[in-house]
Amino acid sequence: MSFYTSLNGLKNAQSSLGTIAHNIANSETYGFKRGRTEFSEMVAGSANANPRTIQGIGASVEAITQNFSLGPLEQTGAALDLAVTGDGFFTLSGENGETLYTRSGSFTIDESGGIVDSNGNGLRVFPVDATGAPTGTTLQTLQIPAQNAAGAAYAGVAVGKDGVVSASYADGSVEPIGMVALASFMAPNGLKPVGSANWQSTGFSGEASYGEPGNGQYGALLSGALERSNVDIAEELVGLITAQRNFQANAKAIDTATQISQTVINLRT
Template identity: 85%
Template sequence: MSFYTSLNGLKNAQSSLGTIAHNIANSETYGFKRGRTEFAEIVAGSALSNPRTIQGIGSSVEAITQNFSLGPIEQTGSALDMAITGDGFFTMRGENGGTLYTRAGSFTINESGGIVDNDGNRLQAYAVDANGEPTSNALQDVQIPVTNAAGAEYAGVTVGSDGVIRASYADGSNEPVGMVALATFMAPNGLKPVGSSNWESTGFSGAASYGEPGNGQYGALLSGSLERSNVDIAEELVGLITAQRNFQANAKAIDTATQISQTVMNLRT
């Protein structure tokens, strides 16, 4: 019994080490959220067992939870680098038509005037009128016209704290082209990480609730800034030492059980 109990402990310690290593590896990844391995005790007993003698048989990995606390904000100066000051997520439409959510607000303009991330996923926004007010709750790709109605060429773009994207043109005019839509979830820990600091919604997270930047829990936008990883290297190194000691202790328990078994087998009648 002690072999399997300690073997479970080794596997759990290995899972903890893997999670910490993943956190450390992404300490410089924009929009990354650190994970934490949580364990649960395993006990074995029946309805007829004496509750005072029920024996524990180890532990198991109960969950690897994500910590969605706000990471440090780094100023970059690029208008399409955006950080969220609240709980919101940027919404993107993937190449396959799927919906992705991210906190990494590093966007650029592609050759057709769309606002995309480094993988080509398109930022989603609300359509707006000439005053920058949303005209619909439907989400759509942001599209910046190459020229305005007067024929003037595109000159630049700005994003306000209210999420309104305004394109400027060579004739000095500024035209709103959309308002960044932010999503929140009832249980963000239920989001499924899919890589590149992106998540997908699941039944555990619940459906996304969409809103405007600067409104309630969604948070305002900081243009010219990016949210860094919320990994604390010092904290992770302490956790790494703890997980290593846990692994060593379980390995020692297996070694001790082996010695006891060997002693029993060597008994002579």
């Protein structure tokens, strides 16, 4: 049994190494949240067994949890680089109609006037009136008009701390065109990572609740800044050494069990 107990230990150490390697590989990924491998003990014993003689049979991976603590903020100066100072997520409309959530606020304007991320997913906003006040709670994909009602051409865009996106035009007018909608979850650790620093909601995370930037737990917006990965390289390297030592210790346990087995097999009567 010691062989399989140590084999589980080897597999667990590999899982831990894989998680740490993933964290280190994404240390420069905007909006990335580090993961942590958690283990649980396995025991076996019948209902009538003496509890003082029940033997452990190893460990298993309990969960790979995500740490959603705020990462460092990097000033970029670009108007459509956005960072959230609270727990909120940007809401994106995927190319296939799916709803995505992200902490990476690196946006650009596409050829049709939509505000999109690097993968072409559109930023979703609340509709607003002429004063910038929300007029409804139904989210829509933001689209910047190429001209205003007076026929003046689009000149630029700005995003306020309150999330209001304003387009400026050649005639000097500035018009609110939407308010960035931030999503919050009861259990963000239940979100499903889908790559590119994006997540999707699941039954474990609960449904998203939407709110305005600067309101409660959602956090305010910072224009001209991006949230960097919350990976701490020093901490990951210490974890890497620990996982390596665990792997070596379990391999040594297998080697010891092999030597004992060989000794028993070579016994002579």
